[in-house]
Amino acid sequence: MNMTLPQTYPHLDQMQPWNDRLHLLECLSVIEEAPNVKTFTFRSDNQNWFRYEPGQFMTFELPVQPEAVLRTFTLSSSPSRPFTIAVTAKAQDSSIGARWMLDHLTPGARLKAFGPLGDFSMRKHPGEKYLFISAGSGITPMMSMTRWMHDCAPQSDVNFVTCARRPSDIIFRRELEYLTSCMPNLKLAFLIKEHEMGQVWTGIRGRFEEARLPLLSPDFRDRTIFCCGPETFMRDVRTMLEASGFDMTHYHQESFGPAAEPVLPMMDAISTEAVERSAMVSFSMSGMEVPCAPGETILKAARGAGIRIAAACESGLCGTCKVMKISGEVDMDHNGGILDDEIDEGYVLACCSKPLGNVEIEA
Numbered sequence: 001m002n003m004t005l006p007q008t009y010p011h012l013d014q015m016q017p018w019n020d021r022l023h024l025l026e027c028l029s030v031i032e033e034a035p036n037v038k039t040f041t042f043r044s045d046n047q048n049w050f051r052y053e054p055g056q057f058m059t060f061e062l063p064v065q066p067e068a069v070l071r072t073f074t075l076s077s078s079p080s081r082p083f084t085i086a087v088t089a090k091a092q093d094s095s096i097g098a099r100w101m102l103d104h105l106t107p108g109a110r111l112k113a114f115g116p117l118g119d120f121s122m123r124k125h126p127g128e129k130y131l132f133i134s135a136g137s138g139i140t141p142m143m144s145m146t147r148w149m150h151d152c153a154p155q156s157d158v159n160f161v162t163c164a165r166r167p168s169d170i171i172f173r174r175e176l177e178y179l180t181s182c183m184p185n186l187k188l189a190f191l192i193k194e195h196e197m198g199q200v201w202t203g204i205r206g207r208f209e210e211a212r213l214p215l216l217s218p219d220f221r222d223r224t225i226f227c228c229g230p231e232t233f234m235r236d237v238r239t240m241l242e243a244s245g246f247d248m249t250h251y252h253q254e255s256f257g258p259a260a261e262p263v264l265p266m267m268d269a270i271s272t273e274a275v276e277r278s279a280m281v282s283f284s285m286s287g288m289e290v291p292c293a294p295g296e297t298i299l300k301a302a303r304g305a306g307i308r309i310a311a312a313c314e315s316g317l318c319g320t321c322k323v324m325k326i327s328g329e330v331d332m333d334h335n336g337g338i339l340d341d342e343i344d345e346g347y348v349l350a351c352c353s354k355p356l357g358n359v360e361i362e363a
């Protein structure tokens with residue numbers, strides 16, 4: 001694959017925004033950030049620019065053998081640099097998708113991806129001052145937001161706290177240290193659990209705990225807090241903040257838990273009218289028409305008929321299962337995985353849309 005300078009050099013006003021239904025991502029570069037952590041930068045396969053909020057995420061279809069998997073990663077790049085988009089992935093021992101990326105994804109490779117989407121952004125939850133708390137690869141959305149602030153609002157007041165096992169595990173350490181010289185109100189704190197041979201460490205050692213909070217961010221109660229990391233870490237932070245009397249309406253966290261089993265409503269909660277109206281779902285591309293039980297989602301009906309609709313979170317969050325509704329009405333209970341203008345265009349999320357009568361779906 002020839003990755004030299006492109007022959008044409010379009011400006012932003014000559015380009016269209018990237019569209020996950022039409023375009024692929026092409027890997028432009030791979031950078032090693034820390035042990036088992038790499039940043040993958042992508043451009044559009046069609047010279048598009050990327051429109052998103054700092055802190056949002058994308059879902060990637062990864063050609064893992066024997067079967068492709070869908071994996072969601074928060075973006076570490078900033079929309080203030082809209083020609084490319086980047087994710088920073090950490091491969092744990094049990095990782096399948098992230099491990100495939102670290103071992104196999106190289107410049108020139110093309111991937112299908114869905115998004116960007118998500119609500120975890122200081123652009124969606126603005127505050128006067130911020131406290132970013134992260135652990136491990138949970139630093140990525142914080143980095144996206146901090147890069148955006150560096151480019152567009154360098155006076156932003158941010159206390160940036162991140163936790164890692166060892167000094168060499170701190171992702172983006174050098175860039176963050178550099179950013180403090182450009183952003184007068186950016187204050188960094190790195191917490192590590194273990195020293196390591198050959199590394200001088202003058203920073204804080206130990207866990208992120210209640211007694212440390214006022215030392216790391218004395219005015220934390222006046223800040224809008226964003227937290228990202230392993231589920232147990234975020235639970236501890238939440239507990240700590242609640243105990244301190246923090247107003248939790250100013251607390252936001254990012255998590256991508258495993259897909260929850262869809263819960264069917266209790267029979268007595270289903271209206272008689274709904275039972276009587278046995279919905280049929282027509283899948284126009286597959287040419288199949290299948291019944292959909294009351295309370296059942298379009299995704300479940302599709303799977304029951306062997307029709308493949310890509311899905312990742314299965315909770316209306318990631319937007320992967322977005323499909324065009326050609327006709328009919330649905331009850332869609334989503335969690336931010338679809339934009340209002342996409343709904344206006346006729347799109348629905350199959351994982352959280354229940355037919356209200358017969359519907360026709362493009363799948």
Ligand code: FES
Nearest residue numbers: 312314318319351
């Ligand atoms: S699978 Fe994530 S929104 Fe439906």
